[in-house]
Amino acid sequence: MSQLFTKSTQAIFWNNNKTAIQRMLDYDYTIKRDTPSVAAIVAPTSFNKFEKFFFGPDEVMIPLFKTTADAKAKQPQADVLLNFASFRTAYDVTMEALNLGGFKSIMITAEGIPERLARGMNEFARQKNVTVIGPATVGAIAPGAFKIANIGGTIENIVNSKLHRAGSCGLVTRSGGLFNELSNIISINANGIAEGVAIGGDRFVGSVFIDNLLRMEANPEVKYMLLLGEVGGTEEYKVIEAVKAGKLTKPIIAWCIGTIAKHYDSGVQFGHAGASANDDRETAEAKNLAMREAGIHVPTSFNNIPEIISAVYHELHAEGVIKDIAEPPMNVCPKIRRSKEFICTISDDRGDEATYAGFPISSLATPDTGKGIGDVVSLLWFKKQYPKWATDFIETVMKTVADHGPAVSGAHNAKVTARAGKSVVESLVTGLLTIGPRFGGAIDGAAKYFKHADDNNLDPKAFLKYMKGEGVPIPGIGHRIKSLKNPDLRVTGLMNYAKDNFPSTPLLDYARTVEALTTSKKENLILNVDGTIGILMVDMWRALGYPESEIDEFIESGTLNAFFIVGRSIGFIGHILDEKRLAMPMYRHPTDDILYDVPVAEKI
């Protein structure tokens, strides 16, 4: 891996740090990335499913997950973890991600992770071949491709410092603030940076100077490197060894800050936790001298860094190693943006013609399009183009449940309301309001419980026992008069359709074994029409490739009832129009049909 990031790199951002994520997206828009660089956010305590961010003038939604595992499962292409957890949890978050696998690099921002934990975490990452940036860092950047969180500062500074497109310098620093400063200096005195990493200020950081410089040596975009070290530690000597061994051949400019430390005893801590010289070799002077002797370009002080950069750059440029860069076009983020109050992800009325999930209405409406109401439902409810066997099934269900005569409670309510002189819509909602756990709700319940039993491998006997424990009759089982011998032909029709057209019907097959057991106890305990619909819907979604979690969500959110609501509305409206046509009078229930048992209220 010679490049840390590419223009298609995506990250999972642990912690919903909105400012930092917005900065990343502003950067993405500016450099014309196709996709946002943050694919998912892990927010363990949030119940939201997404967070809105600006992508240029528009808004995009980035999904939120409770765990890294969930986020990684949904966004497997995201191979960078930006760990913004606190010093208390940053270690656990990193270790979990390393165990999950699939991450090429992990950036850790927390400062002050216990040293023993940090050392173990860094070593584990090394074994897993994962590049750790940090802890205690502002991050890294591959200009023109991918930028971590806040590195580079505001978008204005990024453009000023030419961090929006690749230059030729590989920059490695400990300090995050000076990283920015040096990017600016390099943009003024040379042509910007190709890749940059702030390795972090804690004593034990994951990737150290040499790791990053060796990668940059292998990266053809990097033509020379700048290393900004600090008093304390011996990491700079590894760089010197690599130069001497010929492993680092590109020109290197280097400086260690903290030359002042020699004037004071070790009680004064200059800079970061990692910056404390334990012996003479670790002083800034000793390291600067040793680097100079190894042939590294070392200035006389921090103030001279610009001159050296300019000299090295112009030499490489004159040699033709560094070519002139054409400034790429970029987008400009609008200064003023307003967040939207509502979100719509299913249809759009802004163009020439309104669309259903991207399809103009005219491309679906007329018979010659070959599309039916099932296609419209699949687009507007599920934002997917279902295959014909599935849209036909949806239509079959709606037709099957359209009406069941005037006596059922919903139709009865609608009729009573219509006779009270109310309008179609008022009468209809009265009927619809009856739909719930007892009326129509068996579809939901059947799907839920049969799926639960199947998911948990309960055999029919165990399932019956479980339902007894729950204290509810099995939804979808039982009919007033129908039995195996006198089957409900609606059920037969649905089952036959499924048998002939579904790729497979595992849940229905399971339900039939349950039905065999229940009917052996009582003739009419058959799988009824509600049960069959609920169960076959699950089979349909499974065959369409939906993960179980999403099917559970459909059941939880009442999607199954929705099929019943739409279908039965047709019947209700029929009954209401019937009442209007017949001009039926106000209905009053006969008193002799009511059992009156009204004792005098007790005094308490």
Next chain:
Amino acid sequence: MAQKAIREYDAKSILAKHWDKYFPDFTYAYETVMVQNGSELKEEAKSKSWLKEKALVAKPDMLFGKRGKNDLVLFRDAKPGDVSLAKATSWIDEKSSNEQSVYFSFDGDTPTGDAKVDMLTHFVVEPFAPHTQEEEYYISATCVGDDDMLYMSAEGGMEVEEGWDEKVTEVAFSITDTEEEIAKKIKANIPKDVAKKDKEAFANFAIGFFKAYRELNFAYLEINPFVMQGNKIELLDMVAKLDDTAGFMMVEEWGNIEYPTAFGMEAKSPEVAAIEEADAKTGASLKLTLLKPEARIWTMVAGGGASVVYADTIADLAGIEDLANYGEYSGGPTTGETKFYAETLLDLMTRKKDPHGRGKIMIIGGAIANFTDVAKTFTGIIQAFEIYADKMKEIDLKIYVRRGGPNYEKGLKDIKEAADRLGLYIEVYGPETHVTDIVRMALA
């Protein structure tokens, strides 16, 4: 700073608290008390009868070693091992009543370098433990580079320090070594001078010691010497540092731990202590070290790296005699936090005029911030200016500002306007000026 020294008494207390876990095959009496004066010792003796019954040893417990050579270990009155409670009490009262000179390095028995002079405030008192030289051992552990190191010797006391290379066995452990691997390595490296009959017990103790060092998050742990008599252990002298970043996980294990200031170091000024307290309460970073409060150049620099670069540059161009402080604020402090930090500095720098009659200099520096809002932090600085403007003029203060980052144009404009309104001398520069160039300008 992550590694912090603790008192010998606290180190022993931590080991004693977890003794049975790490040293189940050994006993340790944990007869030790820490007192600040003689009357505290007498008070302790009421509940700890061994103080009255046994011969005692007393010594200061203030993070420095070489106490024997500094003649600060009381173990004899007329002859070794005859120190009574009364003697220990009077000795502690005597030693704590006036300043003592302590040397930190010796050539043989001759002190080298300067002594530090300070009051002795903490003493540890323990029973005198008669033992033979053969029963003394050395053991210590720390982290060097990426590895943990265990140092063991069959000889304890001064001999180890003076003959380190010949007498000490070093063993290195990777952070990923398992307990089995660690035990195997230790057993294979027991110093050859440990008597054959004691080798197994020594290994057993060393394994427990190293496990305690790792699991209790010590950064450094040394017992020199410890005495092993069968299964009875005496910890004669201990030095320890804790990794204080692990403090949040070790609340139970460490108990209430104090990190004392080193002997001879000036006690923290109330200002520094106040900044430390503010730092502990915020997610941002506020750091202050007073180097020479009467000096004329004061820095208020944002960022851990930039603050060092400014200090380097001032040392290069003006010398350290003129540098009053080192410090930094970073990580997006609030306006209020920045105001408090600026007020603290302004208060310190305006107390006295420069003795040579020169004006004082305040460097408000910083690199190009990643996420700290410059205008917000500068608002805090401006509020502090408003309070101290008159005093700032009295010491003829010149202010040099250089900063970049989010909202920096507004921050720079605001601070310039405020200084002009208050009649303060100020020069203000942005990211187009090299980060430390204001030091050169200020000194020109």
